[in-house]
Every structure is written in structure tokens, then in C-alpha cells.
Amino acid sequence: MAIVRFLLVFLITIGCWYLPERQVPALWFVQLSKVEAAIQIEPTPQLPQVILRENLIQQATNCIAQEMAATGGNKRYTVEAVRAPAGLRLPWGHITYSCSLPNGIRKSLLTAVNVEVLVDGAPYAHMVCSMRVHIYEKVVVSATPIQKETPIRLENLMVAEREDKGKAYERYTVPQDLVGKVITTNVPAGTVLHSGMVKEQILIQPYSQVNICTNVNGVEIKTDGTALERGRRGDYIMVQNISSKRKVRAKVIDENNVQVAA
16 A cells, blocks of 8 residues: 555656646645755856856845835835746856836735846846745734624724735724724634624614605605614615505615615
């Protein structure tokens, strides 16, 4: 059984070495980068100058630093080299670099950095370094466990530094912006609070009495109604006119009033 396992691993390894680079699994890239780090590029009589892998990584890091200085404000960040060429041999001449970020900085994902190598001002080689940028910012997190649908108090909150992974939801930086609101799920202490979980309090419950407000030619008309759904400020819910029994959709204004478009 051990021999069979050994043969399977051996065949998979050989197969991955012969696959085109785009087909090699990401796991193998990590392993290959360790091998690349150990490779020493030696000069030759025809190509007497050498750029080491560390030089290319430094150029990529400098490019990211310039971009962060221009767009990242004062956020703390770290840079991790995931994959980079082992090095490069060059002819005699003055070596300069031109770097760019074709897709910008991708938070916590692989960021491609193009490193153009020039000799005496003429393009000589195009190299690509794959980097991972971790960006941190101070955001609002829960200082204590918070139960869902329980109004948030200031003592439930604190500001702490967390990595920005580029999620779709907005994160908060001012604790006071959350006071009086609720969250839609139970959270433990230390949880980053974002717009996907923070909501307004439920102001209207089903079967509660409300004023159905309508503006007609600048005149506000109110009629008695019954809420058929629960709703938060800004939600649209179904309500029923008590007199006519007509059901309409209305916007929640506060705990007593809903607004129907004329």
C-alpha cells in the first residue's frame, strides 16, 4: 500500500512539472517558490550582469509602496512575495526599472506587479511578480457579545485594527454611528461590524395601528390603518386601510406613521 501511495505522489509530481504554468494548481506554486528562492543565478561571459530574485521583489515592493502612498492614506500594510522570477542575466549597461500595477492592488488577493527591466534605457525583459498586500485599518468591533435585535450601546463597541479584505459591505469607523441600531445575528466580542449585519430597529410590528399618510396637492392626509408586516425605518411594508379594507405598500417613517405615494 505504501508503494502504491509513493508511485501516485511521484506521478502527480512529474505531471505537474510538465503542465503549462496556468494549469499548475496554486498549491504547487507555493512549493515552487521555495525552490526558486534557492536558485542562484550566475553570470556568464556573454551576460555578465545579474539581477537577483530579491532585487525584483524589492522593485515590486517599491511599486506597491508608491501606490499605497498615493491612495492608501496612512493605513498600515504589509507585503508578502508569493511568486517571483528566480533572477535574470543581462549584458553590460546601465540597469533601470519601470514598474506598474496592471490591476491595481487587490486586497488580500494576488497582486500582479509588472517589472520592466531596461539596459541603457532600452527594454530588455518583462518580469511579473505576484505579491499579496495586507492592508489594515481601524474599524468598529464589538467589545462585548451582542444579541440580535438588541439596541447597540456605546459600551458594546470599541475601535481596533483589522485587516481590510475588500469585502462588499461597508465597515464602520465611528462607534457613535451604530448606537441605537441593532444587528441581525448574535456576535461574540471582537467581531467587525459592517453594514450587512447592522440595521435600524424594528419600529412597527404586525397588527399594530399606524397612520397611513398620503400627500395630495401639498396637503397631507392621514387615515387609520393596520400594519400587516413588521418594518424598520425606510422599509416598505403592507398595511391595510381600516375603513376601506384596501391593502397598500407603504414606507415606514417612524413607529406610528407610514407613507404612501400619491
